[in-house]
Amino acid sequence: MNALQTLLVIFVVMNEFRSGFVGIFGKPNAGKSTLLNALINEKLAIVSPKAQTTRNKILAVLTEKDYQIVFSDTPGLLQSAYKLHDRMMKEVEMARQGTDVILFLMDARDDAASNIELLKTLRSKQDTLVIINKIDKSKKEHVAKLREEFSKLKQVKQVIEISALQKTNLDILLQTIVSMLPEMPPYYDEDMLTDKPMRFFVSEIVREKLFFCLDEELPYHAAVYVRQYEEKTTLTKIVADIVVSRETQKAIIIGKNGSMIKKIGQDAREDIEKFIDRKVFLELHVKVRKDWRNNDLYLKEYGY
Ligand SMILES: Nc1nc2c(ncn2[C@@H]2O[C@H](COP(=O)(O)OP(=O)(O)OP(=O)(O)O)[C@@H](O)[C@H]2O)c(=O)[nH]1
Numbered sequence: 001m002n003a004l005q006t007l008l009v010i011f012v013v014m015n016e017f018r019s020g021f022v023g024i025f026g027k028p029n030a031g032k033s034t035l036l037n038a039l040i041n042e043k044l045a046i047v048s049p050k051a052q053t054t055r056n057k058i059l060a061v062l063t064e065k066d067y068q069i070v071f072s073d074t075p076g077l078l079q080s081a082y083k084l085h086d087r088m089m090k091e092v093e094m095a096r097q098g099t100d101v102i103l104f105l106m107d108a109r110d111d112a113a114s115n116i117e118l119l120k121t122l123r124s125k126q127d128t129l130v131i132i133n134k135i136d137k138s139k140k141e142h143v144a145k146l147r148e149e150f151s152k153l154k155q156v157k158q159v160i161e162i163s164a165l166q167k168t169n170l171d172i173l174l175q176t177i178v179s180m181l182p183e184m185p186p187y188y189d190e191d192m193l194t195d196k197p198m199r200f201f202v203s204e205i206v207r208e209k210l211f212f213c214l215d216e217e218l219p220y221h222a223a224v225y226v227r228q229y230e231e232k233t234t235l236t237k238i239v240a241d242i243v244v245s246r247e248t249q250k251a252i253i254i255g256k257n258g259s260m261i262k263k264i265g266q267d268a269r270e271d272i273e274k275f276i277d278r279k280v281f282l283e284l285h286v287k288v289r290k291d292w293r294n295n296d297l298y299l300k301e302y303g304y
């Protein structure tokens, strides 16, 4: 070993492993799930142009040589109109309690005041990184103003400007997060990626297609429940129910001569095949469960 190598070894030994829990919070549509996927380099969380896409807290573990970050993506912060929303905000609260670092994400085109208000409603005491996202779509002067406003807050350790979509400044963001984590051994095995089972991701992929294939309101009335998930020798057989609140919604999802459900099924199957790296046979059914979003039993059954 030469002198340089010895120095390197000493440096590595002196630099303890860092680990911690990092929660991603912010308004609906700020880009939280996009950021999570970009940071872990994997499409775990579903993303759509519509607000309130994410409904459950999702853990995603990023393990590198000298750190492990356990991210949690959360539903966008909102006022409850249904019991479903209460459940979503409970997921947020659970994520907040166990975190070492808070990532508060906002759309760079949004205003400072409403976001500062929202950050306060989190009532968090943890160190916070404010992330101004979508800088690919914003004006420099506005971003500078946001930075100034957020820098005044005591709990805000740093303000970082990024584009989650174009992966701009994500390396700086990661370095900053790691520097804020405690020296700790890893919480999870290095091959662990998430806390959610495959069935969950399958139902989410179908739900994502609903957001893309259907008009404004309908996706918010829908849940997806995977009834069967069976690995056969040559393929994986999946049977899932798309649950809606009304007969008229069912008719729209099925579409003329079944054209809509066919498209949803095809799009979802392709993504599921990519995700599990296997051939998939996907069977979708549409069911009506009146007012499921306000029904405790149904909410529980559908994973909320
Ligand atoms: N231009 C641009 N669009 C982005 C960026 N990040 C996310 N988006 C888009 O913003 C929309 C919302 O992204 P999501 O990641 O679903 O947002 P979210 O905060 O998880 O939303 P909820 O789950 O509803 O709370 C999608 O259309 C993304 O493609 C970005 O950096 N630049």
Ligand SMILES: [Mg+2]
Binding pocket: 032, 033, 034, 045, 046, 047, 053, 054, 073, 074, 075, 076
């Ligand atoms: Mg989301």
